[in-house]
Amino acid sequence: MINVVIDGKNVSVPSGTSILKAARYNGIEIPNLCYDPELTVFGACRICVVEVEGARNLMAACCTEVAEGMVVHTQSASVVEARKMIIELLLANHPEDCMTCQKFGNCKLADYAYLYGVRKSSFAGEKRSEPVDTSNPCIERDMNKCIRCGKCVRVCSEIQGRHIVDFSSRGFGTKIATFFDMPLGQSECVTCGSCVAVCPTGALTEAVMKGQGRSWEIKKVRTTCPYCGCGCNFDLNV
Ligand code: FES
Structure with a gap:
């Protein structure tokens, strides 16, 4: 010890x-x-x-x-x-639409900004501007809200064994993308939702729940994923 x-x-x-x-x-x-x-x-x-x-x-x-x-x-x-300082740097390249973000109230970045009294970033730099990927019927990807924590990459490869997303490009252009940067709906994603579950911000959200209520209003039930036959358990919103 x-x-x-x-x-x-x-x-x-x-x-x-x-x-x-x-x-x-x-x-x-x-x-x-x-x-x-x-x-x-x-x-x-x-x-x-x-x-x-x-x-x-x-x-x-x-x-x-x-x-x-x-x-x-x-x-x-x-x-x-x-x-x-770290929170300010993350917020410097982050949309300011928290009030209408699907992750409002369930966002770790917002929680820490609140906890440390960071109301806005004092850095005015370039911001990413990428189209929101709505090609998957269940998962919405807004990479403008991604903080590059890599949790989605690791859960997809280490837990699900799928390797659907990974880091791509370099420097300011670094992002998390599918192979050949194709829309998620055209990739081999089986929509297990593991990436959504671990994402600490509003970058990955449940498309089917968009505008349907906040996370604390939704009841979750434990069930088995019907897609690939692996038998993974996950929480389903009802
Ligand atoms: Fe430790 Fe991210 S570097 S939690």
Whole structure:
């Protein structure tokens, strides 16, 4: 077991545990956008940064393992400033249509903006402008709202074994696309909905629910996907 101190609390966790997990096991939640316990660690969003005493830079909690004697601060002034900056940078290239977004009330990016008091971005840069992909009858893709966390890519390949979407292009043009950037409805997507379930923003939403109500108004029932015969279970809105 490894002994560390997180926000003044003495914690013992197995070696190899990430700071994020060690904190979570002990009741301390660290913000995260690209992390999912079911998927490989990606370390893309950096909102999980924490301060480790003795380290020169802030560390991403999801992909930094605990070490004996480590002293971690998850809410120090520098951590909070860094998270605010990250949120502002994400919002700088994000539509401001939260009031009419299907994900309103269920968006992690909006939750963190609220939590850290970020009302708007102070950066005025170029914004993406891509057409919304409505070609799939069940899944709507609005890549203008994508924060490139890669959760949809990982869930599609690692859990569903489909590899329908992946990162494409570079730099500012980096995006998540199907092969040959074809509309989702023309790809081999089996509409399992796993990507929608893990997306932290309004980039991927259930097309059939558009304008039909907010997530907290909808009852979910556990059922089995009828499409490919794998027998995956998922939550169906009714
Ligand atoms: Fe750690 Fe995204 S949650 S980098």
